[in-house]
Amino acid sequence: MMIDADLPLWLATLIALCLLVGAALSLTGSIGLLRLKTFFERIHSPTLATSYGTAGVVLASILYFSALQSRLVVHELLIGLFVTLTTPVTLMVLARAVLHRDRYGDKTRAPGDERRSTTKR
Amino acid sequence: MTRYLPFPLLSLGLMVIWLLMNQTLAPAHILLGATLGVIGGRLLHKLQLPPTGFKRPVAAARLAARVFADIARSNVAVARIILLPKTRNASSGFVDISLRMRSPYGLACLACIITAAPGTCWVDYDPNKNLLRIHVLDLIDEQAWKATVTHRYETLLMEIFE
Numbered sequence: 001m002m003i004d005a006d007l008p009l010w011l012a013t014l015i016a017l018c019l020l021v022g023a024a025l026s027l028t029g030s031i032g033l034l035r036l037k038t039f040f041e042r043i044h045s046p047t048l049a050t051s052y053g054t055a056g057v058v059l060a061s062i063l064y065f066s067a068l069q070s071r072l073v074v075h076e077l078l079i080g081l082f083v084t085l086t087t088p089v090t091l092m093v094l095a096r097a098v099l100h101r102d103r104y105g106d107k108t109r110a111p112g113d114e115r116r117s118t119t120k121r
Numbered sequence: 122m123t124r125y126l127p128f129p130l131l132s133l134g135l136m137v138i139w140l141l142m143n144q145t146l147a148p149a150h151i152l153l154g155a156t157l158g159v160i161g162g163r164l165l166h167k168l169q170l171p172p173t174g175f176k177r178p179v180a181a182a183r184l185a186a187r188v189f190a191d192i193a194r195s196n197v198a199v200a201r202i203i204l205l206p207k208t209r210n211a212s213s214g215f216v217d218i219s220l221r222m223r224s225p226y227g228l229a230c231l232a233c234i235i236t237a238a239p240g241t242c243w244v245d246y247d248p249n250k251n252l253l254r255i256h257v258l259d260l261i262d263e264q265a266w267k268a269t270v271t272h273r274y275e276t277l278l279m280e281i282f283e
Contacts, residue, residue: 025196032203040242041213044199044258047239052196075141088236088243095244095256 011067015060022056029053039098043091050087054080125159127166130175132158173226177281184277191273192238199239202259214260215244218253218267222275227282231274241266 007015025048032045058076065073126132132155139154140146175181202209222228232243235255245254257266 025200028200028203032199035203035206038213040244040256041258043242043256044240045203047237047242048196048199048203051192051237051239073144075144078138078141081138084233084237088233091236092232092243095242099245 007064007067011063015063015067018056018060018063020056022053022058022060025049025051025056026053040095043095047087047091050083054083126162128162131165132162134158135161171225174224174282175226180277180280184274184281187273187277188234188238195238195240198259209259211259211261213256213258214263216255216257216260216263216266218255218270220251220253220271220275222279222283223251224279224282227275227278230278230282231270234274235270 029045029048029050032048033042036042036045058080061076062074135158136151136154139157140150143150220228222231228246231253232246235241235243240258242256243253244256246252247254253270255266255270260266
């Protein structure tokens, strides 16, 4: 897609800002996956990308294409809807699987017996 | 009406999603989307779900605004923990919260809210004791988290669904 020179500066700045914030949050979420130490800590970091990381990029896309085509382009909202509805399911399945492993596995303690998770992977 | 559209809101939602995905308002697509909505509603009817009891749209809007604000705040908090790990002064842990809400739809909404917000994750729920266990990344004050979940979310969700 060619960059439209007719886009007013304030709008272009706003779009760039949304895009950068979204991208930065997604990147931070990925860094968190590397940096955080235990499974239950790591489970929090992808939600950065799936909450306002996605929202930023979706908002930028809505603004850009609405301005470019001079009509309201909002089907990107569906991405936000589907991501918001599916992420909790995935994360909960993962969390419960680890809970089960900790409870009935042979090495680690159950999180219910300890305030802090000792899960290592 | 109830026979063909047991879940009118859901059927309407399915049609709107179909039209949005195709980015059109052509009569053929409206017809196709409506068919999809009717089929979806009837399939869901076959599952024999309890009625949602959804009745307070204003409360739902207030809850949505609250959740959007909270997610923004926790985005910043979690990003800071990841990028500046040295400034972190608390460790993560589990919090057990005893709930009053019983509505399965309310619980599902609560699960989505807690998990969608960075920094908190729904881990386990015991329906016998109505006890919820969440994992919190930045656990400074356990009582504060209990109060947040019960006062900020649960009361509004009970207003909406019960």
